[in-house]
Amino acid sequence: MKGTQALKNVAVTGAVQPPPAGSTQHQVAVAGASGRMGHMLIEAIRASDDCRLAGALDVASSLAIGNDAAAFLGHASGVPVTADIATGLAHAQVLIDFTRPEGTLAHVQACRERGVKMVIGTTGFTDAQKDQIADAARDIAIVMAPNMSVGVNVTMKLVEMAARALAEGYDIEIIEAHHRHKVDAPSGTALKMGEVIAQALGQSLKDTAVYERHGHTGERKPSTIGFSAIRGGDIVGDHTVLFAGTGERIEITHKAASRSTYAQGSLRAVRFLGGQERGLFDMFDVLGLR
Incomplete structure (x- = not known):
């Protein structure tokens, strides 16, 4: 317990390392990394054989900024929680976002500029905001669904x-x-x-x-x-x-009964995006339910 608590209080120093050359793992960043859903996603990524945590984003006011993103699990991932979008996406292929509409839209723009794909589980978008996401999908592949389960x-x-x-x-x-x-x-x-x-x-x-x-x-x-x-x-x-x-x-x-179902569905969406270059998809596409 003491070791776990100490790890939570230690800030991460040094840059996040890029994936090894030729790696077949999906490099995944998580938005809202210190929230309940963020924690569930990070835990699922760590337990996955084919996904690797490559970035962790949160708002600047979060107490987790600067700390290791997996510290709550008692592990060191080498990935610091950051409010800087460029840093959080530097080594990511896909961003999973379960935050708020305004934050998600900012992330959509950043991902579009950097060619990072997205899995969006955020809800509460207006029709105009949905149109912005659809427009971004002309350049990057996005899976958006109100429920990833x-x-x-x-x-x-x-x-x-x-x-x-x-x-x-x-x-x-x-x-x-x-x-x-x-x-x-x-x-x-x-x-x-x-x-x-x-x-x-x-x-x-x-x-x-x-x-x-x-x-x-x-x-x-x-x-x-x-x-x-x-x-x-x-x-x-x-x-x-x-x-x-x-x-x-x-x-x-x-x-x-648990948010883990949303996390596991999100990782299935990440794997689906591995074969997509651009376009807007939902979980029916991911699961072959069309």
Whole structure:
């Protein structure tokens, strides 16, 4: 324990070493390196046989700046946490970003300039911000998905199939629950589920989504997709799509118990990008679910 604590308090000195010539490992940088998701990603990268931590970025106010990115694990990776984007991306082939929209967009620009590919799990983007990312994908390869979990994306495929089969006579509701610290609602995953359903029904989510119900709402309008958001405790992420018909109800649910599922999915996205030069992809592309 004493050794681990000491390691946490030691700043890293010296430059990050570039990968050996001819290395087949994926050189991965992590944004938000000192956050909960950042820690999970770094741990997954260290445990991987084909990925190597090549950079760690965080905001300048983070207490982790200057310390080893893997210090929380009691290991020395030789990669310091830095607020300098150029330093953090110097030896990276791919940046994994689960931060905030403004920070992610700054990273998109930096990666575009340096030819670094991206895995984006950030949510809460406006349509205009999504357009900026799509524009950057003309020059670099990007996997962007509101949820990197393999299980969630398989769930989305099941939801798509159900929506096509239950297109008439069923009311559709999406219920999601997350921890008290989540700042956007509905979750990006819930919105993506709504988009998948709307597309399967030949509709636009903008025209069919219902995000609020209060007071005298009148009868439920057919062909709408309702959303409900729950915030509390340390819930990692629960999503249920309800198809309510006459005499029966179908529920398709995914519950995440750990952020490790997002990390493992992100590494699958990293491996997928190894074969891509440019373009905007999602987890359906990564998992072959088209």
